[in-house]
Amino acid sequence: MVKPNVLILGGVGFIGRNLVQFLVEKALCDHIRVVDKVLPTTAFLGKKHADAFAKVEYMQGNLTSPASITKCFTLDGGRKFNYVFNLAGETKYGQTDAVYNEKIFDVTVKCATEAAKVGVDKFIEVSTAQVYESKKKASKEGDKIDAWTLIAKYKFNAENKLKEIAGLNYVILRPAVVYGPGDVSGVSPRIITGAVYKFLDEKMEFLWGGDLKVNTVHVNDVCKAIWHVALGAPKGAVFNLADKGDTDQAKINKCLEKVFAIKTGFHGSIVSNLAQLNLKAVCEQANNKHLKPWSDLCKQKGILNTPLTPYIDQELLSNNHLAVDGTAIEATGFKYDYPELTEAGIREEIEYFQAQNLFPAI
Structure with missing residues (x-):
């Protein structure tokens, strides 16, 4: 079986570094390119993450620039990227609408448009469960949207725009609060x-x-889910990610x-x-x-x-x-390895x- 080529946008960040480690340690890909504005050497990578990054291609890129995006999506030898994982975008809270529009909405739309143009097999958009209305009862994928952070507002705007991009095979994941090695803003x-x-x-x-x-999901389960939906989820599918711990x-x-x-x-x-x-x-x-x-x-x-x-x-x-029902993805054969947040x-x-x-x- 031919292993795929993958492009990880925003791959030096918290989820990205864990995804790189997941893909490298399991030897799932032929070629992995990580694009980020942040250099791995300045990103406080743990040893396992640093070891994994030594085995992939890193490219510094400005994903607000169309020229930079084109370069990031180009592989030599007539090859293409099979899967693109979008983890890029502003993650700091308290920024302005203009910042989020440029660094979340525009980045996502430009990268997804390029993905469709070059014919990637699947584009995985990692959004957030903060898009749902705030309520105690856990939100399912079709429940009311009422984003309660600006990051979530522009993530959801980007989600909607993906539907309009001709030829784009995409899947959307909406994780709860993500925790684990390298977390700086979740728990x-x-x-x-x-x-x-x-x-x-x-x-x-x-x-x-x-x-x-404050529903949670371990970053390793997020990485596992990203790969799972890349391999099998239908076009336009949306899945929440949340553990059983409520x-x-x-x-x-x-x-x-x-x-x-x-x-x-x-x-x-x-x-x-x-x-x-x-x-x-x-x-x-x-x-x-x-x-x-x-x-x-x-x-x-x-x-x-x-x-x-x-x-x-x-x-x-x-x-x-932030109450999220993360069970729908399990009907596709996915299994959470971290059922709840613990002292460990x-x-x-x-x-x-x-x-x-x-x-x-x-």
Whole structure:
């Protein structure tokens, strides 16, 4: 059987580096090209990720530029890319509409258009489950769309545009909060906040209640699903990705209590509803509370540079449930290997960064 050639757009990021490792270790491809504006040598890759990157082709590319996109999609010897995995796009919260329009919507549409033009077999778009209406009941693929972050808004706009691109064979994945080795913005800020409260020797309390849904999925399951749908899902298929744990704030806090030996709790509805009236100020206050102790802790442990931060954007501090039904993909033969977020999953994240002296040993 001839192995495929694959192109990973935004492949140096969190999901991308794990996908590279997955494809390399399982020897699934003939040729792998990773395109990103970030150099692997400056991206804080763990050893396994760095070893995998040594076996693939890296190309630095600006995916807002049509000329750069054309170059990224071109293979020599008359070959083509069979599968294109789109993990590119702005991932930082708190940016402007203009930034997300250019770096999510435009990038996705331009790359998908090029994919159709050169005749790739399948284009896999990794979107987000934040596109769904915020509610406690888990959203299925056909449920109401009401994106509650700007990233999700422009991801969904891009999803819709894919339908209009002639000749494009695409599949869309909508993961819940993704965690695992290399995570900096999923569960990671809560983990770092837990370390801060251990350092301060104080009780850690979050807004809202423990029942606020923060459904999760391990990055290895996301990578497995990306490959699974590339091989078999029909054109235009949409699948959610979420584990069986139905993770909420209480579950995350219980894990953090075990990892850091701290006490945790919640401010409850009265305080939280008052906070909602001036969420910007509350968010600034929380970040001010956490940022300096984190910096002090890192300096104390000899860490002078780290990509990790307890900073949380106002969008993520709102009372929005992320409840996702990830079972539909299982009907296609897919199986989750990580059924729920556990203490071990939290420790795996910490150990990934501690091995690079990016997270303090506490």
